[in-house]
Amino acid sequence: MNLFGGTIxxxxxxxxxxxxxxxxIAQNIANVDTPNYKAKDVSFKKMLSDAQNSTIEANRTDVRHFDFKIKQSTPGVFSYENYKYRSNGNGVDMDAEQASLAENTIYYNALVERISGKFNTLNTVIKGGK
Structure with missing residues (x-):
C-alpha cells in the first residue's frame, strides 16, 4: 500500500x-578556465534510463545464490565531447551555465515549496485539522 500516492x-x-x-553546473563553472575541459550536463531522460538499467555485481559463494550487477557511475551526467567554446579547448559557456543555474534554482525551489506543502497538509491531518 502506498500511503502518499507516490507524490512525495x-x-x-x-x-x-x-x-x-x-x-x-557548479563543476562546469569551477572549471571555466581549465584547458580542454569539456562541459557536462544532466539529462533527466538519461538519468531515468540509467537508473532503470543499473546493475550490481556480487561474489557468489554458492551456486544457489542469484547473480546480480550494478553500474558504479553517476547516472544522467554526460559530456559535450566535440564542443569547444574557447581556443584552449574549454567547452564551458559561462553565460549559458549561469542561465542554467538560475533556471535550476527556480525548479529546485518550486519542488521544495511543493514538498513542504505536502508535509504541511500531512501535519494538519495528523493534528486533526488544528
Whole structure:
C-alpha cells in the first residue's frame, strides 16, 4: 500500500535530479578556465534510463545464490565531447551555465515549496485539522 500516492517519492526524485544538475553546473563553472575541459550536463531522460538499467555485481559463494550487477557511475551526467567554446579547448559557456543555474534554482525551489506543502497538509491531518 502506498500511503502518499507516490507524490512525495516523485518529488524526491525531482529534488535528486535538481541537486545533481546543480553540482554539475557548479563543476562546469569551477572549471571555466581549465584547458580542454569539456562541459557536462544532466539529462533527466538519461538519468531515468540509467537508473532503470543499473546493475550490481556480487561474489557468489554458492551456486544457489542469484547473480546480480550494478553500474558504479553517476547516472544522467554526460559530456559535450566535440564542443569547444574557447581556443584552449574549454567547452564551458559561462553565460549559458549561469542561465542554467538560475533556471535550476527556480525548479529546485518550486519542488521544495511543493514538498513542504505536502508535509504541511500531512501535519494538519495528523493534528486533526488544528
Amino acid at each position: 517519492s516523485s518529488l524526491e526524485y525531482g529534488l535528486n535530479y535538481a541537486s545533481l544538475k546543480n553540482k554539475t
